[in-house]
Amino acid sequence: MSRSPRRPPQLRGRVFRGSHAISRGLLTRNDLRSSAWRPLFRDVYADAQLPVTHRTRCTAAGRWLIPAGAAIxxxxxxVLHGCAHTTFDDTVEVLVPRGRSAGPAAGLRVHRGPVDDGDIVDRAGTPVTSPERTCWDVASWLDLVEAVVVIDALLATGLTEVSTLRGYALARVGRRGWRAMLRAVDLADAGAESPQESRTRVRLVLAGLPRPRTQWVVSAHGRFLARVDLAWPEYRVAVEYDGRWHDDPGQFDADRRRLNRLVGSDWIVVHLTAKRLREDFDGFLAEVRAALRSRGHRPGTSRIPEQPAP
Incomplete structure (x- = not known):
């Protein structure tokens, strides 16, 4: 009969350094290879019964792997600011000030650059870049659409504002990255409620369409009709991203009734699915353009004012 793996009570439900557990006599190297423990990084393990998230990995890296002065x-x-979607296997990103040594480590992506006062904050004991510096970095490291996805989410938390982000970029004019940040911030919108909505909105704007309003409330004679993901209210055209209710048929039916009320109020609603966003955005874009054109929009002109800056 096989022996059950050792699970000392001191390590249950915890993340720990393997070498520390061995030096304390809690485990042996062979014990660490058992199914009771899950390796996160070199010499960093978690109880296999502990749900491991990207936040767990970030916290472990911040505690044991990065040098002084560096930050997640x-x-x-x-993620640590509470606003991004990542999976367990995503690499943990780290910023290391120039001049500080940090060797490569599996599971970490190390970036180097200047770090200003206030760029690093403490989140429950873990050094993390501030919301403003986080926006600067994603604008520098990611493509424009994905950078705006993260900035939208940070704005939605209320941890920062568009005016603050613009000021941060303008205070660093001439430094590599300031233009990229300004461009991303100018496309950002705190009203986005999901990464896919952000991606849809930014790609529409980059394709030359007027900027849509987010989470637009439609009413008639003072009565609420619906709230839509994206809208050009002057043209009565809306876009709805269909991806929320696949596991809830009741909610899906209610959502469809809501949108039918819009059609009855002379709105055109163009639907987008994850598959079309991924594989047929050009076809979807043509449909949106046709809907706007049918309501009087012409390229180069718009009756819709730009989104006001917060």
Whole structure:
């Protein structure tokens, strides 16, 4: 009969250094290879019964792997600020000040650059780039659309504002990255409620369409009709991203009734699915253009004012 793996009570439900557990006599090297423990990084393990998230990995890296003066950064920092979607296997991003040594480590992506006062904050004992520096970094490290996805999420938390981000960039004019940050911030919108909505909105704007309003409330004679993901209210055209209710048929039916009320109020609603966003955005874009054109929009002109800056 096989012996059950050793699970000392001191390590249950915890993340720990393997070498420390061995030096304390709690485990042996062979014990660490058992199914009771899950390796996160070299010499860093978690109880296999502990749900491991990207936040768990970030916290472990911040505690044991990065040098003094470094911080969890980029999309990983956004996770610790409570606003980004990542998976367990995503690499943890780290910012290391120039001149500080940090060897490569499996599971970490190390970026180097200047770090200003206030760029690093403490989140429950973990050094993390500030919301403003996080936006600067994602604008520098990611493509424009994905950078705006993260910035939208940070704005939605209320941890920073568009005016603050613009000021941060303008205070660093001439430094590599300031233009990229300004461009991303100018496309950002705190009203986005999901990464896919952000991607859809930014790609529409980059394709030359007027900027849509987010989470637009439609009413008639003072009565609420619906709230839509994206809208050009002057043209009565809306876009709805279909991806929320696949596991809830009741909610899906209610959502469809809501949108039918819009059609009855002379709105055109163009639907987008994850598959079309991924594989047929050009076809979807043509449909949106046709809907706007049918309501009087012409390229180069718009009756819709730009989104006001917060």
């Amino acid at each position: 950064a980029g999309r990983s920092a956004a």
